[in-house]
Amino acid sequence: MDNIFIIQALLRLLDFAAIRKFNLKDKNVNFDDKIGKKALSINEKLKETKGLDIFSKKITNDEISKFEHLIGNAMSNHINKKVVLRKIDDEIKILKNAIPLDKAIYEKFNIKFSDSLNRMLEKVSTINSEILLKLVIKANYISKLPHEVLKHHYFTQSIVNINKKDFFLISVLSHEHNKRENLHVNELFLLNKEQYSKFDRNPIQLFLKGLDKYGIDLSINGTLSRFYYHIEVPLNTNIQSVEFLNMQNIDRSEPFSLSMLLKKTEKSIELQDVFATRTNLIINEFNNNIA
Amino acid sequence: MKGNLLFYSTNTKIAFYIAEQFYNSEHYVWCAPVYNPEKLEAYDFRKKIPVSSSPYKIYKNLLDDVGSNDKHSYKIEQNRIGLKKGAAIMLEKGIIDENDFARILAIVDSAEVNEFTPLLYLIPANNVESKINTVNVEDSANPLSVEYQIYDLKREEFEIIEFE
Numbered sequence: 001m002d003n004i005f006i007i008q009a010l011l012r013l014l015d016f017a018a019i020r021k022f023n024l025k026d027k028n029v030n031f032d033d034k035i036g037k038k039a040l041s042i043n044e045k046l047k048e049t050k051g052l053d054i055f056s057k058k059i060t061n062d063e064i065s066k067f068e069h070l071i072g073n074a075m076s077n078h079i080n081k082k083v084v085l086r087k088i089d090d091e092i093k094i095l096k097n098a099i100p101l102d103k104a105i106y107e108k109f110n111i112k113f114s115d116s117l118n119r120m121l122e123k124v125s126t127i128n129s130e131i132l133l134k135l136v137i138k139a140n141y142i143s144k145l146p147h148e149v150l151k152h153h154y155f156t157q158s159i160v161n162i163n164k165k166d167f168f169l170i171s172v173l174s175h176e177h178n179k180r181e182n183l184h185v186n187e188l189f190l191l192n193k194e195q196y197s198k199f200d201r202n203p204i205q206l207f208l209k210g211l212d213k214y215g216i217d218l219s220i221n222g223t224l225s226r227f228y229y230h231i232e233v234p235l236n237t238n239i240q241s242v243e244f245l246n247m248q249n250i251d252r253s254e255p256f257s258l259s260m261l262l263k264k265t266e267k268s269i270e271l272q273d274v275f276a277t278r279t280n281l282i283i284n285e286f287n288n289n290i291a
Numbered sequence: 292m293k294g295n296l297l298f299y300s301t302n303t304k305i306a307f308y309i310a311e312q313f314y315n316s317e318h319y320v321w322c323a324p325v326y327n328p329e330k331l332e333a334y335d336f337r338k339k340i341p342v343s344s345s346p347y348k349i350y351k352n353l354l355d356d357v358g359s360n361d362k363h364s365y366k367i368e369q370n371r372i373g374l375k376k377g378a379a380i381m382l383e384k385g386i387i388d389e390n391d392f393a394r395i396l397a398i399v400d401s402a403e404v405n406e407f408t409p410l411l412y413l414i415p416a417n418n419v420e421s422k423i424n425t426v427n428v429e430d431s432a433n434p435l436s437v438e439y440q441i442y443d444l445k446r447e448e449f450e451i452i453e454f455e
Contacts (some may be wrong), residue, residue: 003389011379014372022343022438024426065365072372076400079393092398093313138441149381198315203345206314 006078008036010071017054017071021064046070086217090229097205109183113175116257116279117188123283154203166193167286170206174261174273186259187277189214190286214277216256221248228274235268247276255279295324298414298423298439300449303353303370305406309378309398311446313391318444319377322414322423327419333434336419344438346411354408355454365408374399414441414449 008206016029030036052067059067070208113121154172170189189210199205208227215226221233235242239262242252250256260274302324312317321368327347331440342348349366356364380393381387387395419441426438 007379008383011376011383014376014379026440027426065369068372069368072375075375076396079389079396088394088397089401090400092394094395096308096398202312208390208394212388290406 003079005035005038007075008035010044010075011080012036012039013043013054013071014068015063017068019058020054021061031240042071042074057169087223087225091208091211091227093229094227095208109185111185114184114186114259117185120188120257120279120283124286154207167191168193168196168200169205170203170210172207172259187257187275188282189258189277190282203243211275211277213283216250216276216278217248218274218276219248220244220271220274222280224248225281226275231271232268233271239268239269239271245276252280292369295416296417298322298419298441299326300412300414300441301346301349301353302410302412304410305399306370306374306377306404307410307451308406309374309395313378315386315407316446318412318449319380319453320412320414320441320444321359322412322439322441324439326411326418339447341428350409350411353407357408362404363408363436364404367404370407371399371402380390385445408453411452411454412444412449414444418448419444 007031012029012031014033015027016026019027029039031040043054046067050066050070052063052070053059054064054067115261153172157190166192168189170187170191171185172187173183175187189206191206191213192210195229196206196209199209211226217224217226219225220226220228220231225233233239233244239260245258247256255278256276257279258274258276261272263270263272300320302318302320307318310316321344323340323344323346325337325340326340326345327349328345329342331338352366353370355361356366361367378387378392378399381388382392422441422443424440424442426440440441
């Protein structure tokens with residue numbers, strides 16, 4: 001709530017700056033309530049530190065632009081400090097590079113489920129591998145990163161009338177190394193259809209929503225992130241050990257699913273698509289919602 | 292004089308992308324009833340639409356700045372601020388959550404100059420009559436000056452063209 005409060009105060013100042021700059025009539029900004037008073041205090045600070053006062057009758061358009069620039073920066077700094085305590089560049093990279101792919105391309109592939117997904121499916125009362133397989137084959141939309149055919153796949157399929165509620169199922173596929181004919185389904189998210197329906201044609205967004213909901217912050221090489229698109233670690237790293245991951249805000253005894261693609265080079269190990277999710281959270285939430 | 296058949300709105304690729312990705316394909320746009328007011332006949336009152344609101348001028352300025360890879364472009368900086376402001380409005384309305392807001396701001400801050408390539412939206416007026424909001428502008432040179440905004444322009448309600 002506090003985060004939005006500050007953003008709202010900054011927004012009021014941007015609104016007022018626009019009124020001043022474009023001489024907009026019939027537009028008012030409320031500075032009398034709690035948010036408005038916060039906005040006034042931010043302006044006061046800028047007046048003291050930068051000599052910019054948006055309420056000054058002498059302020060020029062150039063100065064208004066500088067003021068807007070400072071407010072824009074303040075928004076970015078605030079949201080990064082207060083909301084995202086992790087690096088999100090890789091999330092943005094995958095979001096920006098997503099492109100649709102014709103489902104006919106993957107229909108010929110053999111689809112397998114990772115061991116961790118199979119273990120999870122055993123605990124979800126209504127879904128089993130057979131149903132999931134059918135859903136995978138019926139998937140209506142698929143995305144990938146360009147230039148790397150069948151390397152990263154994120155797709156959606158709505159599960160209709162499983163019980164009382166509909167859910168989106170998000171499966172994340174990767175292909176087996178050097179074997180184009182095999183696709184591995186590594187991950188599964190279950191998202192309420194009503195809540196996420198606006199993204200039903202956008203699997204990358206849904207994947208990131210899934211990570212927001214079920215993901216675990218991981219620290220690799222000192223960088224905290226929830227999703228790593230590509231990261232290199234020394235050759236002698238024990239990838240099987242979770243120690244190098246330094247998982248944040250999670251009890252180590254809590255079950256989790258770790259997904260990563262790795263490729264060894266002469267000097268290092270390249271990790272791609274690294275993320276972890278709270279398995280129990282997904283299972284419990286799903287079972288509770290359909291109960 | 293008959294009403295205009297089209298509204299014209301100059302936007303950027305990154306603005307289009309963010310609206311499509313995060314705002315459920317609903318676009319917030321400023322628009323004008325003419326493309327290039329300077330080319331209108333002398334007594335057409337729309338000729339007084341300020342340069343800062345001319346879709347043609349905005350397009351041309353953006354195209355020039357992108358073409359010269361101007362990292363300090365005033366127009367691009369204004370676009371960044373506008374995109375952040377738009378995201379803050381969407382956050383306040385509950386259309387996006389804080390994580391999306393953070394993602395959008397990170398996208399805007401890291402966007403390269405070429406991501407601000409201009410796009411011209413052609414908006415058939417009869418599709419959006421009920422959605423057009425007018426904002427009066429205090430302009431001594433033109434007492435009739437008005438700006439047009441559409442808060443929720445849907446993707447199927449406009450065409451996009453690009454030119455050099």
